[in-house]
Amino acid sequence: MVLYFAYGANTDPAVLRRRSVNPSEARPASTPKNLYHICFRHRAGYATVLPGAGTLHDNFTFPGVVHGVLYDITGDELHLLKRAEEGYTATQITVVPYDNAVTTIIATAFQSHSWNLLPSPVKPTLQYRNKLLAGAIHYKLHPDYIRWLESLDVERPSGYGLPRHYYDTPFIRASTYAVVVIVASVLCAVLFT
Numbered sequence: 001m002v003l004y005f006a007y008g009a010n011t012d013p014a015v016l017r018r019r020s021v022n023p024s025e026a027r028p029a030s031t032p033k034n035l036y037h038i039c040f041r042h043r044a045g046y047a048t049v050l051p052g053a054g055t056l057h058d059n060f061t062f063p064g065v066v067h068g069v070l071y072d073i074t075g076d077e078l079h080l081l082k083r084a085e086e087g088y089t090a091t092q093i094t095v096v097p098y099d100n101a102v103t104t105i106i107a108t109a110f111q112s113h114s115w116n117l118l119p120s121p122v123k124p125t126l127q128y129r130n131k132l133l134a135g136a137i138h139y140k141l142h143p144d145y146i147r148w149l150e151s152l153d154v155e156r157p158s159g160y161g162l163p164r165h166y167y168d169t170p171f172i173r174a175s176t177y178a179v180v181v182i183v184a185s186v187l188c189a190v191l192f193t
Contacts, residue, residue, distance in 0.1 A: 006071060029097045029098060030067045037065070043116045046124070048088070068109075
């Protein structure tokens with residue numbers, strides 16, 4: 001069995017079922033105070049955990065602690081999640097179960113790869129926020145965290161999808177630059193040969 005700490009959409013039992021993950025145990029947990037914070041800085045406005053306490057300089061960072069669900073899953077189920085969590089890397093994180101505040105546990109969690117981090121937090125989409133809220137309510141996560149999720153201003157994508165700044169990651173910038181260089185090289189080769 002693998003201990004997996006979910007803080008995003010995977011806190012919602014319906015999301016895990018769609019991903020063919022059936023934990024043998026699930027319990028609320030959080031990171032120790034000021035060790036990590038959750039914010040919406042992953043590409044397309046998804047959540048990630050970052051080191052440190054974070055600040056409440058915007059409404060899209062919950063400072064000081066990350067609330068989530070500690071699951072017991074199989075190695076095969078963790079592999080399924082790794083495939084689903086595009087742009088995230090599996091890392092080890094310290095968590096404390098709500099029902100045993102004196103015990104710290106090392107669990108696997110997914111953290112955004114630096115190439116998929118936005119420069120600053122953005123609003124989550126309504127659909128994504130609702131998944132986090134469903135998981136938080138289902139597992140009875142901390143009331144302050146639930147209130148924060150409920151209070152979030154959300155992005156409601158129009159017919160054209162999310163605004164451009166939701167994709168302003170180092171990976172997208174480097175990819176765009178690479179395409180421009182390739183096109184310019186091809187044009188030069190055609191024009192000057």
